[in-house]
Amino acid sequence: MPSPTCANTPLDTSSSQAPRLEALIFDWAGTLVDFGSFAPTQILVEAFKCFDLNLNLEQARSAMGIGKWDHIKAMLALPEVHAQFMAQHKREPDDSDVDRIYNTFLPMQNERVGEFSAAIPGARETLSWARRQGLKIGSCSGYPRLVLDNLLQHAHRQQVFVDYHVAFDEVPQARPWPAMALENVIRLEIKNVGACVKIDDTPVGIEEGRNAGMWTVGLLLSGNAAGLTELEFLALDEENRQTLRDRAAGSFDHAQPHYLIDTVAQLPAVIEQITERMAQGECPSDSL
Template sequence: MNYSNPAQLQAAILDWAGTVVDFGSFAPTQIFVEAFAEFGVSLTLEEARGPMGMGKWDHIRTLCNVPTIASRYHQAFGRLPTDEDVTAIYQRFMPLQIDKIALHSALVPGALQTLRRLRANGLKIGSCSGYPKRVMDKVVALAASSGYVADHVVATDETPNGRPWPAQALANVIALGIEDVAACVKVDDTLPGILEGRRAGMWTVALMCSGNALGLTWEGYQALTSEQLQHQRMRIAALFEGAQPHYLVDTLNGLPAVVNDINRRLAAGEMPQTAQANALLGSLG
């Protein structure tokens, strides 16, 4: 038996908030601000967005390691935040998140049509998230009520390691029965999510405008002038550069064109581990 490269993609592994639902990724960021506030520690939305894509406990730990935030915590409690303090914030974050997740559960405009096109091209739809299963169950139910049902879902606490480790993406490969990791494309709006896909040996697509990096509502995104939009694309592309995504597009709606290009590259013998990265395709939606 000999190895041969896959000839075309078999699955798209999609993130949730900022990718398929919650344009601008507001659900987790706003709740981080509220959870820290309940401990008397101020946090801006921009600060809260910093480690986005990680599991939520790790996200809070990373925020607490930021010197300016740690200093605010020290002023409030007379000590730097310990892991026990992180757990206390996390335990307050969780019920807030579950209670308010429905406020930011709308599908990204055009997502359902895009997903139908992907399925029509024979792709299975896997998914993973930085949300734990308790939150993910509610997100999945809300999405289903709007017509989106992924073929498989992996929450951050269902694998030994969350992002940027590759475990969640690889769990999708196993569950979906995919022959080769190179036949998968991982789509995400965060650095840890792109690193997850890269480390799993997949093609990767970074979303520049629907998620954490731009941080605008759909209406805010639509209101940008062409000059403003291009400036933001270049800024966000620079943020993603270290993770080396293979493609950068505005939203999920640019994915069908990317899939066609990846299939062309696979047919030509290219593989994600060695393929040129950072193709800026912002005009693809």
């Protein structure tokens, strides 16, 4: 009996071949650049400080992956930060307060994103490998277009190139909604969302991929889940690395990624596994 295929998988009617993988869609900070994903978090802490609100890195990381305006709104709702705001203003924070912090944060981030733009080890090699396999390469980001364009200039200087990129403020609803991932599908002329892989260092980015109907790969040690600098990562012995890996994996539980790896450098081996599963007729929705 032939292997089952997805009901929504377009097949070549002149052939019984299983559908082939078509595209990889990457996040940016913590995935391709910025080991530890510090640009979206450290600068957010500093922006809150401008308003005499104390926000630590752990708190800033708790809502990573969503658009930055929504991220700021989520931070104002944290009990500790909310209490500080109430003590200062004797009222609830509203959207105008989010606007004020965002309008302070945005130029700070745009000015300093280059400080946190170093390519993650293995990113260039993985992108080159993917192109040799004939895969299209898309991307999306929680950065607004202004900041993403700035980041792209730094990435290009390091030979980190993608075929398409979309920012959170270019879609009606960003993560965990699938709009950014699906915008890549449209612009890259992908035939089948089930022939795409979404790679991200945050659970909400994995949800985005799953909601789009894609395979998903979560990154444990290069991004937000671990929050390490590259030097801190390299200094870990295997025992401590495994402890951190296990803790980071727990943060992805509810998002249910199909695969978890340390960094993008390990992606080619996973892509080969996904290719084999697709050859057997498996789809992203079939299993974890």
